[in-house]
Amino acid sequence: MSLITVDELTKVYKVRSRKKTPIEKGIFNSIKRFTKLRQYQNISAVNNISFTIDTGETVGFLGPNGAGKSTLVKMLAGILVPTSGSLKVNGVTPHRDRMNYAMNIGVVFGQRTTLWWDLPLSHSFDLLRVIYEITPQDYETTLRWLIELLELEPILDRPVRQLSLGQRMRAELAAALLHRPQVLFLDEPTIGLDIAVKQRIRTSLRELNREWGVTILLTTHDLRDIEEICQRLIVIDKGQLMYNGSLNHFREQFCGNRVIRVALTDRHIANRLVQDPPPEVTYTEQEGPWVTLYFDQAKTKAADVASWIMNKYIVMDLVVEEPSIEKTVTELYRSEMK
Numbered sequence: 001m002s003l004i005t006v007d008e009l010t011k012v013y014k015v016r017s018r019k020k021t022p023i024e025k026g027i028f029n030s031i032k033r034f035t036k037l038r039q040y041q042n043i044s045a046v047n048n049i050s051f052t053i054d055t056g057e058t059v060g061f062l063g064p065n066g067a068g069k070s071t072l073v074k075m076l077a078g079i080l081v082p083t084s085g086s087l088k089v090n091g092v093t094p095h096r097d098r099m100n101y102a103m104n105i106g107v108v109f110g111q112r113t114t115l116w117w118d119l120p121l122s123h124s125f126d127l128l129r130v131i132y133e134i135t136p137q138d139y140e141t142t143l144r145w146l147i148e149l150l151e152l153e154p155i156l157d158r159p160v161r162q163l164s165l166g167q168r169m170r171a172e173l174a175a176a177l178l179h180r181p182q183v184l185f186l187d188e189p190t191i192g193l194d195i196a197v198k199q200r201i202r203t204s205l206r207e208l209n210r211e212w213g214v215t216i217l218l219t220t221h222d223l224r225d226i227e228e229i230c231q232r233l234i235v236i237d238k239g240q241l242m243y244n245g246s247l248n249h250f251r252e253q254f255c256g257n258r259v260i261r262v263a264l265t266d267r268h269i270a271n272r273l274v275q276d277p278p279p280e281v282t283y284t285e286q287e288g289p290w291v292t293l294y295f296d297q298a299k300t301k302a303a304d305v306a307s308w309i310m311n312k313y314i315v316m317d318l319v320v321e322e323p324s325i326e327k328t329v330t331e332l333y334r335s336e337m338k
C-alpha cells in the first residue's frame with residue numbers, strides 16, 4: 001500500500017474581488033453600505049490532482065511561481081484544509097488529526113520557523129525534545145548525527161536571529177528531524193541560498209533518505225534540486241499536474257529535441273535562415289546574427305543539419321547543444337496550457 005494517496009485534490013482560495021474603477025466603486029460602495037455585500041473571487045490554486053507516493057521515495061514538485069506547489073504541500077502537511085478531494089498519509093487525513101500527525105512528520109517551510117528567535121540554537125533543540133517527548137538517549141544520538149550532517153557545531157550557541165539564511169535553513173532542517181519523522185515536507189528548501197549551502201542541503205537530504213529511509217517531498221523551481229535529490233518528478237503548473245514520473249523518463253519523453261546554434265554574418269542573413277530552415281527542423285529562434293534550431297534527433301543528425309546550413313551560408317560560429325531539461329520544462333508549461 002502507498003504511504004501517501006492523493007485523490008482529485010482541489011484547493012480554491014476565496015479572495016476579495018479585484019480593485020474597482022472609481023465609477024464601479026461609487027455604485028458598489030453605496031450598495032455595500034445598505035446591504036453589506038462583498039464580492040469574492042475564487043482562485044483555483046490546486047486543481048483535481050491525484051498521485052501516490054511510496055515509503056522511502058524522494059519526490060520533487062517542480063513548477064513556476066504561483067503554480068500551486070506550496071498550497072499542495074501545505075495540504076499534505078495538514079496546515080491547509082482541502083476544498084475537495086481526498087488525501088491520506090499513512091492512513092491518516094492530515095488536517096483532521098493534526099496533533100498526532102505532527103508527531104510523524106517533519107516540516108521545513110521557509111517562512112515559518114520552529115526555532116526560538118532569541119534563544120541559542122541548542123536551547124531550541126532542547127525545547128523541541130520536550131515537545132516531542134524524545135527520550136534522552138534517542139535525542140543524543142539523533143542530535144549528534146544531525147550536528148555532524150548539517151555542520152551545526154559552530155552555531156549551536158548563537159541566538160537564532162543572528163544566523164545567516166543558510167545557517168538557519170540547516171538549523172530548521174535539524175529541528176524538523178529531531179523526532180525522527182517518517183516523512184519530511186520541504187517548501188523551497190534551497191531558495192535564496194548560495195551554491196555551497198545549496199549543495200550541503202542537497203547532500204544532507206540524500207543522505208537522510210539513504211540512512212534513515214525518510215520519505216522526502218519537496219517543492220522547488222530549481223531543477224538542480226530535483227536532479228540531485230529526487231527519484232521522481234511531479235511537474236505542476238496553474239494548479240494542474242503536467243507530469244509524474246522519473247526524471248530519466250521525462251528526459252526520454254520530452255527531451256528528444258537537440259539544438260544547434262549558429263552565428264551568421266548579420267541579423268538579416270540570420271532571418272533568411274529562420275524563414276527557410278533545413279528540413280526536419282521543428283522550431284527556430286533568432287537573436288541578432290544567432291539562430292537556434294531545434295530538431296528531432298530520431299529523425300536527423302546534427303551533422304546533416306550543420307552541413308545543410310554551411311552549404312548555403314557563411315557560418316561564423318556553430319554550437320551543438322545537449323537538450324536542456326530546463327527548456328523542455330518551460331516548453332511543456334507553454335504547450336500544454338495552450
Ligand SMILES: Nc1ncnc2c1ncn2[C@@H]1O[C@H](COP(=O)(O)OP(=O)(O)O)[C@@H](O)[C@H]1O
Pocket residue numbers: 013014015043044045063064065066067068069070071072
Ligand atoms: N492564502 C492565499 N490566499 C489567496 N490566494 C492564494 C493564497 N496562497 C496562494 N494563493 C494563490 O494560489 C496560487 C498558487 O500559489 P502557491 O501555492 O503559493 O504557488 P507556488 O508555491 O507554486 O508559487 C497563486 O495564484 C497564489 O496567488
Ligand SMILES: [Mg+2]
Pocket residue numbers: 069070071187188
Ligand atoms: Mg511556493
